[in-house]
Amino acid sequence: MALERLGEALRGIPPLQSSLLLLLCLLAAIHLGKLVLQHQQRRRQGQRREPPGPFPWPLIGNAAQLGSAPHLSFARLASTYGAVFQLRLGRWPVVVLNGERAMGAAFAGRPPFPSFQLVSGGLSLAFGGYSELWKLHRRAAHATVRAFSTGSPATRRLLERHLVGEARALVALLVRGSAGGAFLDPTRVLVVAVANVMSALCFGRRYSHGDGEFLRIVGRNEQFGRAVGAGSLVDALPWLQRFPSPIRAAYRAFRDLNRDFYGFVRGKFLQHQRSLRPGAAPRDMMDAFIRLQREQPRLQLEHVPATVTDIFGASQDTLSTALHAALAPGILQAKMQEEVDRIVGRDRLPCAEDQPHLPYIMAFLYESMRFSSFVPVTIPHATTTNTFIMGYLIPKDTVIFVNQWSVNHDPAKWSNPEDFDPTRFLDENGFINKDLTSSVMIFSLGKRRCIGEELSKVQLFLFTSILVHQCNFTANPNEDPKMDFTYGLTIKPKPFTLNHRANIQQTIPLLTSHAIKLSYLVYLKINHVLLV
C-alpha cells in the first residue's frame, strides 16, 4: 500500500527529481538501519550507557539544530539532555561537554576534519592529532613563545617596547580618524596593531596600516573562523563539496586563504634561513624555531613555518577580537580612565609594572572575556581512546565540543551571569579575586590549553590601559546600542563606530603619519628588529 502511494506521489514529479528523491529515501533508510543496528549492538555488548541526545536525522544528523550560534544551541540542548550529551554531525559522532570538566590525554586528539588538513601546510600544531611527535612539537612551540614574550624580564621588556610603539601608532590613527567629531570603525586598525606586535615577535617586521599585502593576509580571520568553528558544515557535510553549493565555495575560499597565509609565513622562513648567521643570537621566534629544529631532527624542517603560522594566526585573530569586544559601546570605560589617571597620572604611559595597581582594568578585561566568551567553543577535540565522562562511555575517535560559554554563563558559578559587571572580580578591599579570575574559561583546559595565555594577558592589559589613558570613547548615537555578532571560532561584534577623542590632558604628543614612520624606524633599529 505504502509503495503504491509513493508511486502515485512520484508520478507528478519529473523523472530526474523523482530518481534523486528515491535515492535520498534509500540512503536515509540505510542510515536509519545502521543507527538501529549500532544501538542494538552496544546494548548486546552490555557496554556502559552512552550520553543521551536528540534524534539524529539521516545524512545530516543534528547539523540543522545548531543554528548560527552553536554555543547557545548547546546550552539549550543541555537543559533537556544534561551537561554531557551526544549529537551526530553528518557522519561524525559528537559529544558536547557543558560546564567545567577535567580533560586528560584521552580528550587531547583532534578529529581528521578536511578543513584541519589545510591549515599551516598540513603540519599544524593547533589542528594536528595527538602523538609523541605532537607533544615534542607543542613543547618546542611553547618554549619559543615564552622565549620571545614572558619568559624573562628582558623578553618582557622587549615585548612591551614593541607593544607601546604599536599602541602609540594606533592611538594616533584613532584620534586622527575621529577629527571633527567623526565616527570610525576601529576593527581594521586594531587587527593591524595586534598583528604588527606578533609580526615583530615572529619575524622581526612590522607593516604600515595601509600595506595592501599585510591587510590581505590578516583581514580574513572571519572566513577562517567560520570554516573551523564547532558545527561548521564544511566538515560536518563534506560531501556537499561535490556539488556547486555555498559549502563548496566556503571550502575553496578557506583552502585559498590558508595557502596565502602559509605562503606569506613560508616566505619569511626562507628569508630567515638565508640570513641567520651561525652562532648569532636568534632575532625572533622564526630564528629560535629554526635553531630548535636543528637540535630536534624528529621535527621536520617544514614544522618551522607551520609552527610560526600557527602562532601568528592564533594570536592576531583572538587578540584583536578581545580588544574589539573590550571597546564595545555600552560597556564604556569611564571607571578605567579614572583608575589609570589616579595611579599612572599624565606624565607617562601605563606600563606592565602598573598591572597589580590597576585592578579595575584587570577586572574589566576578565569580565569582558567572561561575558563575551568570544571563543565560545574550543577548537574541536577528539578522543584518543575509549574513555568515560560522568559515567558515560565515550568511544575512541568521538568528536568533542567543549562549550566554554556554558562555563562562563553558569548561574551556579556566577551571580546574574547575563549582567556585565567587572566588580564581581574585586574583593571587599578592591583587589583582584584570583580564585574567580581563574574560573573564567577562555583559553581552554587540559593538554590543549592555549600556549599564548600569558602573552595575551600582557598584551590585553597594555593595549587597553594605553587606549583608555589616551582616548575618550563616544558611541555613535545613530547606531543601535544593542550589539550584534557574527559567529565562528570566535564571536565578533558586527561593525560599530566610535569617536576616539584624544584625552584632553593627553601627555603623549600625537604623531603625523610621516612622524609615525620615522619614529618607527628609530624604534625598530634600537630594538634590533630586522627590516626584511
Ligand code: HEM
Ligand atoms: C585572548 C587571546 C587568546 C585566546 C582567548 C585563545 C584561546 C585559545 C583556545 C580556546 C584554544 C583552543 C584550545 C582547545 O582546543 O582546547 C587555543 C589554542 C591555541 N592557541 Fe590560543 N588564544 C589566545 C591567544 C593566543 C596567542 C597570543 C597565541 C600565540 C602565542 C596562541 C596560540 C595558540 C595555539 C598554538 C593553540 C593550539 C594549542 C593546541 O592545540 O595544543 N593563542 N587558544
